Amino acid sequence: METQAIIQTTALTKRYDHQTAVDHLDFQVVEGEVFGFLGPNGAGKTTTLLMLLGLSRPTEGTASVCGLNPERKAMEVKKIVGYLPENVGFYGDMDAVQSLRYIADLNRIPGSEAQDRIHEVLKLVGLSEDGVKKVSAFSRGMKQRLGIAEVLLKDPKVMFLDEPTLGLDPDGAVRLIELIQSLNQERKITVLLSSHHLQQVQKISHRVGIMIKGRMVAEGSVDALAREKFGVGEEKFTLEEIYMKYFQEV
């Protein structure tokens, strides 16, 4: 599995006035994998993602995404990285196709090409039937799918998905996770996935990282983490148990 790191951070730190959100973070994501980015709320996951996108400036340390420094080359990074924010919002008075067209416009995809791409991504996320429905009438699951469609529009190399399963019903969460897995396998998109649905994350992640209080306390395959903590392999312990163990220790 160890081939090439597509994302790499070195001592990445973000300090707000009195509080350190991200504290000398070192981790890497390998090209082609699904990386489960875990941690309690407020651990600094979103801040890390924003720094990787160049939307937030690190106080210290550096990051590299596809060999680019997001602090300097934010535009290039944003061209190849698709980001689905937590609780992503849409313009309620637009329909799905209009929303996608605006994103295509922002990505400077010419009109004729955009048309084809929009239909393609809608099909991919299973919203072909709902293209002309107003987004305000969408269910939460449909909105997340539309969010992923918007991310796919720019044909990204890497996707950052910040809590895409938040607030979804169990069935919706499973289907979304399956969608993410198929995108990873069929389109070879590297996925950085942050989620609290640990069971689902375990199913599709090649490796996971557990971030607590701004630090990465564990990084590796679920199997490796289980061995490290309990001395036995993955088959005996779920990711949930491993996560709780790390969480209690900090």
Place this chain on the structure above:
Amino acid sequence: MSGLGAVYRKELSDNFSSFRFVILFALIAMVSFIISYMAGVSLKDNLEGVAKPKFVFLMLFGTKGTLFSLVEFVAVFGPLIGLVLGFDAINGERAHGTLVKIVSQPIYRDAVINGKFLAGATTIAVLVVSVVLVISGFGLTLVGVVPGVEEILRLAIYVGISIFYISFWLGLSILFSIAFRSVATSFLASVALWIFLSFFVSLGASVLANAIAPVEKREGADPETVVANAQIKEGASLLSPMFIYSNATATIVDPMRKTTRSLVLMGPMEQMSSSRFQNPLSLGQSLVVVYPHLAALIALSLICFAVSYWIFMMQEIRT
């Protein structure tokens, strides 16, 4: 400018298709009909007995009918148009969770705010131009006077100043929408500032002037004190964009206006002769008179926009 065009197009179509715009448009249409009617009616009275009227067409915009003239209306309520178009520009996107999504696309962050400002300014321009055209059209049929070249030039300048003035308020409301996280707070704050700057400053200016250089009786007062009083009043009033706007458009729309009339103490005979032999100020001279106020207005808009630009670029994007 990467992304500016996309944001501009989207915001412009939003502006024109929103319910907000329908309300604004209804208001504007109503106002322009009323104004052209009032002006048309009172114009006949005003022109009676005048031997050789000049700039009759401009009177459509500058003469006060039973209620107000267009110039007065724009001075007082124009800001509201700017505020309505901008008060939720940034914090609305924040609240809907769309801001992070937009800036994570390959665009420069300033494209968002520039696009929104330009789209708002375009909307304002369309509104102002259409009001002026509607009044002109009505005026043509009501009064039957065709505008001369100079009048058209003056109107064009007036339209330009008005767009700048309303855009200043648009910029201010965008600034508040960046500074305040809540849409309601930013709207109330900008309305409060509008009321303060437009109505209270002029009141405060005369209070201040009378406190520092009191002039109790016009006759027999010390000329130095009168001048000081007027200067303080004028200086303090400069805080109010409405005052600046009124002064910047004054001799443009009303070339007969005497800027110093209120200060000069004249006897009745002098007054009569000055009103009998008054002549309009030429366009060049009008521009010279209004130039300082014009410059102040443009500077205000630019400063306001620069401040919001700076805050927005510095701000953490995270909600």
